[in-house]
């Protein structure tokens with residue numbers, strides 16, 4: 001039986017985070033009463049004229065630049081003609097052609113399974129408008145909600161032949177792409193609300209074959225998990241079919257979340273003819289080099305570059321850096337603390353440890369919490385200078401989190417500074433040894449594991465304020481002499 005290799009192409013639609021729709025001033029939002037954000041333009045009334053949304057065009061250009069695309073210095077909008085009840089105009093404004101989309105011939109890097117990165121080619125990044133949404137009515141009939149009609153939509157399509165070969169790579173591609181869009185502030189990335197929709201197409205072919213297999217396209221995927229499971233399912237299904245000598249058909253398949261299986265929706269006998277033509281109502285977009293370069297210069301540092309910098313310049317582990325970079329605000333908070341002079345590793349440990357835990361428990365975001373980056377830096381310094389022990393620091397942090405009071409003030413008020421006075425520590429050690437003669441006897445008979453218990457008792461005796469290093473030394477010395 002031959003071995004097979006899979007090829008996965010990805011088509012992602014992202015709703016842009018603009019204030020208003022693509023060609024009218026209706027607001028863009030999620031949910032709400034049907035048909036409350038509509039006007040004659042987005043309802044496609046005769047005689048209306050569209051005016052392009054400049055912010056949407058800039059967002060697509062930024063995305064294209066972040067995805068290393070070439071930019072079409074002249075680009076036109078086309079009409080894609082088809083009939084469907086959710087499309088009031090009878091056509092969708094979109095962009096057609098190889099080099100007409102705002103961005104083309106780019107790539108995105110994903111972490112490779114064996115370390116390093118893998119480039120996934122991007123064929124096009126273009127701008128279009130969303131359609132309305134069909135809905136079932138409680139009365140049993142169907143209705144159309146046009147609130148979404150005309151919302152600016154960006155389509156990002158990977159190159160052919162596809163670079164993605166496994167379900168993991170498909171998921172990773174989508175995760176990285178979402179990450180970049182959220183960092184750029186062009187899409188909120190909420191897959192569950194339909195802000196980002198993904199349609200992978202999958203084919204398999206025998207290893208070594210130059211000819212690509214018949215592909216199927218998957219619909220209704222609304223999470224990273226369903227993309228990964230859906231692609232894996234299709235690869236298995238197609239290999240099993242080919243192994244029994246069956247012929248695959250080019251088809252569109254739906255994804256059943258509960259059964260974790262795909263099902264046939266429709267067979268694609270031939271490509272639809274949409275009769276694309278340039279939209280006569282919209283003038284061609286023209287850009288100049290200077291404007292594009294200014295936009296390129298305005299791009300924020302992207303997640304993968306940030307991750308690399310945290311690892312290489314700040315000495316963080318891949319894991320720690322990954323946790324920080326996963327959320328843009330979280331990364332910004334970290335960078336503010338480091339800018340204030342906080343030790344990167346120590347700040348990172350507090351953030352990914354106690355701080356993250358408390359934020360999770362209370363459902364807050366870092367920026368909305370009472371702990372400022374300056375607080376964190378102060379706390380880290382109090383520990384580094386030996387003013388407070390790590391144990392006390394945890395209590396101080398919890399109080400800062402609760403009250404917003406600065407760590408140094410809390411330490412001062414509590415008299416919680418660390419005891420580094422050797423005399424005080426030694427007398428505490430002697431008291432503990434005297435009270436625990438039986439444990440000392442065990443230690444003397446070779447059961448040295450009880451040493452930890454004795455350290456704990458000394459820390460209790462000093463209310464956690466003793467310098468643990470000095471306690472250990474004093475205890476060793478006292479046991480030696482006991």
Ligand SMILES: [Zn+2]
Pocket residue numbers: 021024025026037038039040041042043150
């Ligand atoms: Zn409108």
